[in-house]
Amino acid sequence: MSVRRLAEVQPADFAFTQDNLQWAEGQIAKYPEGRQASAVIPLLWRAQEQHGGWLPEPAIRRIAEMLGMPTIRVMEVATFYTMFNLKPVGEHFVQLCGTTPCALRGANALKDVCKKHIGDQNHVTADGKLSWLEVECLGACSNAPMVQINFDYYEDLTPETFEALLEDLRAGRPVKTGSQTGRSCSAPFGGDTSLTDETLYDGSVVGSWKSRFSDEHGKGDATVTETAGRPEQNSRPEATVAKSGKDAEGQPSDKAKSAPAVTEDTASGSTTVGTSPKTPASPGAAPSEKGA
Numbered sequence: 001m002s003v004r005r006l007a008e009v010q011p012a013d014f015a016f017t018q019d020n021l022q023w024a025e026g027q028i029a030k031y032p033e034g035r036q037a038s039a040v041i042p043l044l045w046r047a048q049e050q051h052g053g054w055l056p057e058p059a060i061r062r063i064a065e066m067l068g069m070p071t072i073r074v075m076e077v078a079t080f081y082t083m084f085n086l087k088p089v090g091e092h093f094v095q096l097c098g099t100t101p102c103a104l105r106g107a108n109a110l111k112d113v114c115k116k117h118i119g120d121q122n123h124v125t126a127d128g129k130l131s132w133l134e135v136e137c138l139g140a141c142s143n144a145p146m147v148q149i150n151f152d153y154y155e156d157l158t159p160e161t162f163e164a165l166l167e168d169l170r171a172g173r174p175v176k177t178g179s180q181t182g183r184s185c186s187a188p189f190g191g192d193t194s195l196t197d198e199t200l201y202d203g204s205v206v207g208s209w210k211s212r213f214s215d216e217h218g219k220g221d222a223t224v225t226e227t228a229g230r231p232e233q234n235s236r237p238e239a240t241v242a243k244s245g246k247d248a249e250g251q252p253s254d255k256a257k258s259a260p261a262v263t264e265d266t267a268s269g270s271t272t273v274g275t276s277p278k279t280p281a282s283p284g285a286a287p288s289e290k291g292a
C-alpha cells in the first residue's frame with residue numbers, strides 16, 4: 001500500500017466546469033436536507049476526472065464548501081480510497097495488483113517491468129504517458145496476474161506480454177483488453193472441462209432441454225415395449241417378488257404364501273397363473289427344466 005500524501009505542487013484554485021457544476025448540483029439534490037455529505041465520493045470522482053486523473057487540494061476544499069463539510073472530513077475520504085489519486089498520473093495509469101493470488105502467479109515480475117519501463121511508483125514518465133501504482137486485489141484473481149490501466153483490465157499477463165502492452169500503449173497502438181492468452185473470461189486453461197456435451201446446447205437452452213426430454217421420453221416408451229416379453233430382465237424389486245415369490249431378504253413373501261403358483265415360459269414370454277401344481281414358480285426355472 002502506498003503512502004497517501006498530497007502532491008507537493010498544487011494548482012492555485014479549482015472550479016468545476018459549467019456542465020460538471022450542474023451535474024454536481026443534481027447529485028447533491030438527491031439527498032435530504034442535512035445529508036449532502038453523502039455526495040462526497042461522486043463529486044471527488046468527477047473533480048478527479050476533470051483534472052486529468054488526479055485530485056488537487058483546491059478541489060478538496062471546494063467540494064467541502066459545496067457540501068458544508070469540514071475540509072478535513074473530505075480530506076479523510078480522499079486520502080483513504082486509492083481510487084483517488086493525490087498526485088499527477090500518466091495518460092495510461094497502471095494499477096498493478098500485488099495481492100497474494102497475483103503475487104503467486106508472477107506479479108513481482110510485472111513490478112520489475114514497471115520499474116524498468118516507468119520507474120518508481122507514482123513517477124510519471126517524461127513523455128507523460130505512463131505511471132504505476134501497486135494496489136490490493138482488483139477482483140480478477142482467477143486471471144492473475146493482472147493490472148488495471150485507466151478503466152480496463154489486462155489479465156493472464158507475463159513479463160513479455162506486459163512489456164509489449166506498455167510499449168503499444170506508449171506508441172498509441174491498439175491493444176487487447178481482458179485476458180492476454182485468449183481465454184474467454186475465466187474459462188479453464190486448456191478448454192472446458194465440464195458441460196462439454198454439445199447436445200445440451202442448440203442455441204436455446206430451454207429448447208434443447210425440451211427436445212432432449214421428448215427424445216428420452218419416446219425412447220423410454222420404446223424400451224418398455226421392447227422388453228415386455230422378457231420379464232427376466234425386469235429388475236424392479238416388486239417384480240422380483242412377484243416372479244420369485246420371495247422378498248428382498250429371500251424370505252417367502254406374504255403374497256407368495258397365498259398366491260396361486262405362477263409359471264413362466266421364458267421362451268415365449270408368456271405367463272400362466274395357478275394352472276399347474278407340478279410346475280410351481282421358481283426363479284431358477286430354466287426353459288429346459290420346464291420342458292424336461
Ligand code: FES
Nearest residue numbers: 097102137140141
Ligand atoms: S489478487 Fe490480484 S486480482 Fe485478486
